[in-house]
Amino acid sequence: MPDAPLISVRELSKQFRTFKRREGVWGAIQNLVKRDYRTVQAVDRVTFEIQRGDMVGYIGPNGAGKSTTIKMLTGILVPTGGEIHSNGYVPWKQRRQYVKTIGVVFGQRTQLWWDIAVIESFKLLRKIYDVPQRDYDERMELFNAVLKLNDYLHTPVRKLSLGERMRCDLAAALLHNPPILFLDEPTIGLDVVAKDHIRQFLKEINQRYRTTVLLTTHDLDDIEELCKRIMIIDHGRLLYDGPLALLKQKLLRTKQVKFVVKDSEQAARIAVLEKDGRKIEAVDHLTYRIVFDRAEVSTAELLRQILAEVEVRDLLIEDEPIEEIVKRIYAGEALKEVSA
Amino acid sequence: MITLAQTIAPYLEFTRVGFVNILAFRLRYWTGIITYLINVTVYYFIWKAVYGPAARSLGAGGTIAGYDLGQMITYVAVGWIIRSFYWNTIDQEMAYEVLEGKIAMELIKPISVQWMWFSRAMGESAFRLGMLTLPTAVVITLLFPVRMPASVAHFALFAAAVLGSFFLMGAINFMIGTCAIRLKSILALIRAKYWLIELLSGLLIPVAFFPAPVRAVMAWLPFQHVASTPLQIYLGKLTLGGAALALTTQWVWVVALVWLADRWWRASVKKITIHGG
Numbered sequence: 001m002p003d004a005p006l007i008s009v010r011e012l013s014k015q016f017r018t019f020k021r022r023e024g025v026w027g028a029i030q031n032l033v034k035r036d037y038r039t040v041q042a043v044d045r046v047t048f049e050i051q052r053g054d055m056v057g058y059i060g061p062n063g064a065g066k067s068t069t070i071k072m073l074t075g076i077l078v079p080t081g082g083e084i085h086s087n088g089y090v091p092w093k094q095r096r097q098y099v100k101t102i103g104v105v106f107g108q109r110t111q112l113w114w115d116i117a118v119i120e121s122f123k124l125l126r127k128i129y130d131v132p133q134r135d136y137d138e139r140m141e142l143f144n145a146v147l148k149l150n151d152y153l154h155t156p157v158r159k160l161s162l163g164e165r166m167r168c169d170l171a172a173a174l175l176h177n178p179p180i181l182f183l184d185e186p187t188i189g190l191d192v193v194a195k196d197h198i199r200q201f202l203k204e205i206n207q208r209y210r211t212t213v214l215l216t217t218h219d220l221d222d223i224e225e226l227c228k229r230i231m232i233i234d235h236g237r238l239l240y241d242g243p244l245a246l247l248k249q250k251l252l253r254t255k256q257v258k259f260v261v262k263d264s265e266q267a268a269r270i271a272v273l274e275k276d277g278r279k280i281e282a283v284d285h286l287t288y289r290i291v292f293d294r295a296e297v298s299t300a301e302l303l304r305q306i307l308a309e310v311e312v313r314d315l316l317i318e319d320e321p322i323e324e325i326v327k328r329i330y331a332g333e334a335l336k337e338v339s340a
Numbered sequence: 341m342i343t344l345a346q347t348i349a350p351y352l353e354f355t356r357v358g359f360v361n362i363l364a365f366r367l368r369y370w371t372g373i374i375t376y377l378i379n380v381t382v383y384y385f386i387w388k389a390v391y392g393p394a395a396r397s398l399g400a401g402g403t404i405a406g407y408d409l410g411q412m413i414t415y416v417a418v419g420w421i422i423r424s425f426y427w428n429t430i431d432q433e434m435a436y437e438v439l440e441g442k443i444a445m446e447l448i449k450p451i452s453v454q455w456m457w458f459s460r461a462m463g464e465s466a467f468r469l470g471m472l473t474l475p476t477a478v479v480i481t482l483l484f485p486v487r488m489p490a491s492v493a494h495f496a497l498f499a500a501a502v503l504g505s506f507f508l509m510g511a512i513n514f515m516i517g518t519c520a521i522r523l524k525s526i527l528a529l530i531r532a533k534y535w536l537i538e539l540l541s542g543l544l545i546p547v548a549f550f551p552a553p554v555r556a557v558m559a560w561l562p563f564q565h566v567a568s569t570p571l572q573i574y575l576g577k578l579t580l581g582g583a584a585l586a587l588t589t590q591w592v593w594v595v596a597l598v599w600l601a602d603r604w605w606r607a608s609v610k611k612i613t614i615h616g617g
Contacts, residue, residue, distance in 0.1 A: 016613055071444065071614060074447075074448055075447065075448070076444045076447045076448065076612065076614065077612060077613070077614070078610045078612075092610070095447065096450045096451070096452075097450070099447075099448050099449060099450045100450040102448075104448045106444070106445075109441065109442065109444070109445060110445070111445045111448065111449075113357060113361075115361050116357060116360060116361065120357070120360070123353070124350070124353045124354070124357060127349045127350040127352075127353045128350040128353070128449055128450065128451060129450065130346055130349070
């Protein structure tokens, strides 16, 4: 029998009632007396389960309901419908016991105290979560090794760069070694090096402690590097929940072969390769790209032809970038293909 | 087994952080001392003017509503000195955190949000006690004829009552801050509370000066326990027995308001909406 899921979400919904302001002077007067409310369905009957030790990516366009879901999972928001059982708790009902067992990072905010040195915040968190000194020292050593916190531990948070702050926030969220980690856009606004640090760190934590991670992101590289499974949400509805590989396999329409020909004499021969179902583009003067439909053209056949017709110095076969797939899903095109 | 020490350890840390945090604002510290001095000076001259004609018609020991001029000056001076301790801005800070969505960061921590705010405010108050209240007290007693407390026992009860005032203000401000969850902007509420407390606490005018029907209503409200109760005890307006009873009544209010604030918070936190981010 497989383990019971660590997180189980059933028919989860959240509606917001927002107050619609009327415009103009007369509108302002009307607003005093009568208010018009508009109901927004931020999350709409979302159901999923997450097993211990999984790293799951949760993606969707802005306003899709990702953050709202995370906020319900972390006990900040109370759902209007449905159930959450996470690590044996109902988050919003047993908030104080529950949050001891989770770590949370919101990329847009910090949970550290703004005006005091980072190390002071860590000490405070150690007391809040009642972490024994020995465990604290051990974890700080690990965090320092991977995240290089030592350089700015004595700086107030307000003086840190975004990348430094994010590293500190991540360490802060893991100080009590929670079994579950929620990350809401942990790499937003970071440079490549900082992103890489954070991804390496998450991998390390996941392997060492078997920490379950649910992360939302707009950066699909995060997903490709970290998560085998992704969930896609839009307009509050879960559109896809499954392996990343399966999504690619089902939705990957095109592939591309990029190659560099030997010289301009060879470049002149490129037109020979023109056929139905292929699109030839010049990248620069000796580099070409052929985009082709996976269903119509066999990759092996195409390669054989290219190699037979032109002298090639370098060649690379690539899948359609995951961004393109996701864009199609958001646009509503790919929906039927996924559920099929 | 979770010990009491483990339970309060984080709150002591919050107090420490509150204490450290206020060090960052030196200007506020100096303007604070000057503001309190100005206030006491203004009220000194107002009451002197008020007592002038009364003293002429009633003789040198003339009293109004049971206060002679010396008691009145002591009342005002000590009133402002203790205000620097019990006053806090939990409501304003909460309003800001709710509006900015920072409140989410408090909710992901395994702590009582109310006691976190109290602890932070206590750290600031402890700072002000040492750095603002006591220096101000020294300067004020040097400049104005302020009398000593009625007795050592009265002073001890007075100190306990000032601590009670801190928690009363804390609970009231926490309740008002919690309103920000539903109302978003509570600036008007904070202003209204400010003047209501200044007036009904007895800080501006002793409760004895109010008309009898108003006094009857005030007796059933918690506000006069913020300033009036500790000041009455200090001045010896109450016998030791009476002072102990007043202190008990005040602390019953403390428990009631802290409980009520907690209920109000629990009811409101379900309504939290945090957009974006």
